[in-house]
Amino acid sequence: MQDLITLGRAVVPENRVDATPEQFGLAEFEYVETIIYADPDEILSMLRTLKAENFIGLPPWARNLAYRIVCLQRPDDAAVLREAAEDLFTFGPDWDDIAEELQEKADLLDPPAGPAAAS
Template sequence: MHTTLTEHARCLWGDEYGPTPPCEAREHHWMYFVEELTFADAGAILAMLRELCPHVIDGFLPVSVRNLAYRLILFQRPDDPAMMREASLNLVAHGPSWDDIADDLRARADALDPEGSKPGRGPG
């Protein structure tokens, strides 16, 4: 089986930056991944996003998985303005349907860390 969330995601959806590794459990269903993601800690989720989608708009992870990943990170790190800005950028990059949520995340981040919203200080 898989030893990390990243390996599990790579097995299911591939990796834009490298070959999909061989896997003995190819018949597994993506819902098992969602269960694993649901109970993963923020560090494991971030590691997966950083490795498989290092530039936010790249990678083969489905948008629904990315959105869920950021949502779960924010549940675990509710007062992390940098993470709010990154999640906001992800929402804006993947469709206008979530622009209101992205705006709210940026506003919350700016309220927590006004300095972080200045140009050259990160996403948003």
């Protein structure tokens, strides 16, 4: 089976070779099939690698799915919750309410430091 980074690259629109933009092709199927049970460290590595290569390349649906799976696997990891929230805000406003909930949960788990936290 292909590694998750390769599968992620395959769903970047300009890399697609097997489907029109309106179709869910083999690349998307393989990405979803693989990410469903992937290790959270592998998913985070894929997300961070692809975002560094082309920040907006990975479609929002693929990013949202990846972060959702990681958040389900690590519900008490404040850093991951904040990273997922930041990513949702990037492609909002449709997901801003979810991003705010993730930030609130992260703040409960690991309160922010500094003067703003005292108020």
